[in-house]
Amino acid sequence: MSSFAGIGMGLAVIGAGIGIGNIGAKAMEAIARQPEAVGDIRANMILTAALVEGAALIAIVMAFLAG
Amino acid sequence: MKLSKIFFALVVGLLLAFANTAQAEGGKFDAKATAFHHIADANVYSIGPWSFPLPCILYNKDTGKWSMFSSGKFHLVGHHGDGSDIVDGYVLNGGTVNRITNPTPEMLEGHMPIADHAHDSHDDHGHDHHIFGHEPKTVDGKEKEVSYFLKGGKKFYLEDKTAWDFGVFGGEFTSFYDFSITKNVVSMILVCLFMMFVFFRIAKLYKTNDGKAPTGIQGFFEPMVVFIQDEVAKPFLGKKWKKFLPFLLTIFFFILGLNLFGQIPFFGGSNVSGSLSVTLVLAIASFLVVNLSGNAHYWEHVVWMPGVPAWLKIVILTPVEILGVFIKPVTLMLRLFANITAGHMVMVIFVSLIFIAKEGAGEGVAWMTSAGSVLLTMFMMAIELLVAFIQAFVFTILTAAYLNASTEEAHDHDHGDSHEHAAAH
Numbered sequence: 001m002s003s004f005a006g007i008g009m010g011l012a013v014i015g016a017g018i019g020i021g022n023i024g025a026k027a028m029e030a031i032a033r034q035p036e037a038v039g040d041i042r043a044n045m046i047l048t049a050a051l052v053e054g055a056a057l058i059a060i061v062m063a064f065l066a067g
Numbered sequence: 068m069k070l071s072k073i074f075f076a077l078v079v080g081l082l083l084a085f086a087n088t089a090q091a092e093g094g095k096f097d098a099k100a101t102a103f104h105h106i107a108d109a110n111v112y113s114i115g116p117w118s119f120p121l122p123c124i125l126y127n128k129d130t131g132k133w134s135m136f137s138s139g140k141f142h143l144v145g146h147h148g149d150g151s152d153i154v155d156g157y158v159l160n161g162g163t164v165n166r167i168t169n170p171t172p173e174m175l176e177g178h179m180p181i182a183d184h185a186h187d188s189h190d191d192h193g194h195d196h197h198i199f200g201h202e203p204k205t206v207d208g209k210e211k212e213v214s215y216f217l218k219g220g221k222k223f224y225l226e227d228k229t230a231w232d233f234g235v236f237g238g239e240f241t242s243f244y245d246f247s248i249t250k251n252v253v254s255m256i257l258v259c260l261f262m263m264f265v266f267f268r269i270a271k272l273y274k275t276n277d278g279k280a281p282t283g284i285q286g287f288f289e290p291m292v293v294f295i296q297d298e299v300a301k302p303f304l305g306k307k308w309k310k311f312l313p314f315l316l317t318i319f320f321f322i323l324g325l326n327l328f329g330q331i332p333f334f335g336g337s338n339v340s341g342s343l344s345v346t347l348v349l350a351i352a353s354f355l356v357v358n359l360s361g362n363a364h365y366w367e368h369v370v371w372m373p374g375v376p377a378w379l380k381i382v383i384l385t386p387v388e389i390l391g392v393f394i395k396p397v398t399l400m401l402r403l404f405a406n407i408t409a410g411h412m413v414m415v416i417f418v419s420l421i422f423i424a425k426e427g428a429g430e431g432v433a434w435m436t437s438a439g440s441v442l443l444t445m446f447m448m449a450i451e452l453l454v455a456f457i458q459a460f461v462f463t464i465l466t467a468a469y470l471n472a473s474t475e476e477a478h479d480h481d482h483g484d485s486h487e488h489a490a491a492h
Contacts (some may be wrong), residue, residue, distance in 0.1 A: 043298070050461040054402030061405045 005067020009060050016056030020049045096422040105415045106338045106408055109162035109250045110138045114335050118143050121248050123164055125157060128242040130175065138164070138247075140178065152180050157243075158225060160199070160214065165225035166243040174223075181216060251345065254337035258324040266320075295319055295463065303467040304474070311470055314356055318349065319463040326407060326455030330448065340458075341408035343400070350400035353466045358392065361473040395469060399462055406458050410451040417444045 027045040031038050112119040120139030127134070134155045141150025141159035150159030156167050156175040167174060204213040214225040228245035265284060272285040281289050295316055300308040325340040339345055367373070369388045371380060420440045425433035 046457060047461060047464065050402075050457050054398065054406065054461070057405035057409055058398070058401045060409065061401070 005063045008063035012056050012059035012063065016053055019052040023048050023052065096426050098416065098419045098423060101419055102412050102415045104161060105336055106341055106411050107163070108342060110159065110164050110247055111143060111162050112250050112253055112335050115333050121250065121253065124246040125164060126244040126246065127156065127166065128244065152178055154178055158216070160225060163227070164245060164247070165214065165227060168224045168226050170223065181218060250335060250337050251339045251342055254328055254339045255325065258328050262320055262324055292316060299464050299467045303471045307474055315463050315467055318353070318466060319459050322349065322403065322462055323455060323459040326459060329407065329411065330451055330455060338408065338411050340403055341411055343404055346400040346404045350396035353399060354396040357466065357469045357473050360470065364475060364477045365473040399465060403458050403462055406454055410454055414444055414447050417447060
């Protein structure tokens with residue numbers, strides 16, 4: 001597998017990391033502001049994280065096949 | 068002894084049993100081929116060291132001949148799904164059926180062993196790597212790896228079945244269509260039967276427990292069904308939630324069942340939802356339901372949206388919206404495929420770490436690695452359980468969101484805007 005594919009995958013994972021990190025950070029802040037909304041916030045956080053991760057995983061699979 | 072200790076010992080013991088069998092074979096451990104072999108479909112259902120042959124239904128476009136036989140006719144040897152016989156011009160190689168592209172006439176009619184000498188075919192470790200091999204070949208200007216085997220000094224080239232993905236995932240249009248009952252088909256049938264059994268039982272329990280508290284399996288599934296109804300169907304679909312709730316529930320539980328079935332260890336590792344064909348069909352189902360329920364208001368917003376200058380619509384907005392109608396199901400398909408396949412591949416690689424350690428640093432290090440690898444794999448399995456639920460939920464909620472967009476009535480949002488304007492004054 002060429003190393004360009006590996007670099008591409010690494011970049012995609014950086015994007016996923018930043019995105020999901022932001023989601024997690026905002027979710028923590030929201031829970032700190034209103035602890036009784038934990039259930040709602042947790043469900044939305046997981047949903048949004050899955051969407052962001054979906055995009056990153058598509059990029060990873062494409063890089064894997066291109067390399 | 069505590070149950071968890073027994074379980075741990077059992078898992079390590081089974082893994083080491085496989086380590087011993089792999090050790091008996093010659094040749095280097097190919098991590099990439101092993102990973103691909105474990106996430107690909109197969110014409111043989113192998114559970115641990117046992118293989119169950121499955122029916123093969125093959126069509127050869129060149130000769131126009133349909134072949135239907137059990138893959139046991141290939142005489143399976145070893146546990147990598149290799150067959151020692153040629154049947155009707157087909158060969159079982161690594162669990163999948165390949166066609167011989169330049170067969171001799173005797174090969175096309177019935178049965179003959181691959182090996183030239185009788186004693187070669189009693190190899191217990193799968194295909195003899197001196198007979199099978201691959202070489203690079205240029206086809207249509209592209210470099211490809213073509214497999215072949217040697218018989219009587221001549222090279223017979225093998226080709227894979229037609230994969231309808233236009234070469235995106237390494238598939239291609241070949242002259243041989245494989246309609247067999249493969250491992251994925253068997254897994255899907257098993258999951259469907261299980262779901263039918265469960266849900267008929269729950270329906271019967273609801274009749275007998277009318278008005279009383281839920282019992283047994285009804286109590287396990289009721290929170291999930293009510294969750295889909297209250298968190299997905301009602302908020303997203305408004306008044307029409309009852310019409311689409313069965314479809315959303317079917318999608319959710321089918322994908323969940325497929326994901327979880329692939330997670331059961333030592334049960335053939337059937338990677339069903341990680342196969343592009345299955346997720347493609349699910350995405351097509353979602354696409355058809357969303358677009359066939361679209362009303363005039365939805366199509367107006369896709370093709371000729373109000374409130375935007377005409378030149379802008381023709382140049383960019385309408386093409387983008389029409390592309391979006393097709394790209395949304397494609398992303399559904401790829402998201403589910405990538406998540407599940409990535410999870411399976413990571414687990415195969417964690418276990419392969421043991422064998423890679425044996426190749427690189429000898430057996431002692433491999434034994435020590437096995438403890439850490441088993442722990443890593445179990446941790447990954449916990450994450451995969453979570454991912455199974457999350458991916459089924461995300462597929463369902465996105466389908467509900469697209470349905471919401473396609474069945475929205477004109478007065479649902481415009482009316483609301485005018486009310487807000489009035490209230491602001």
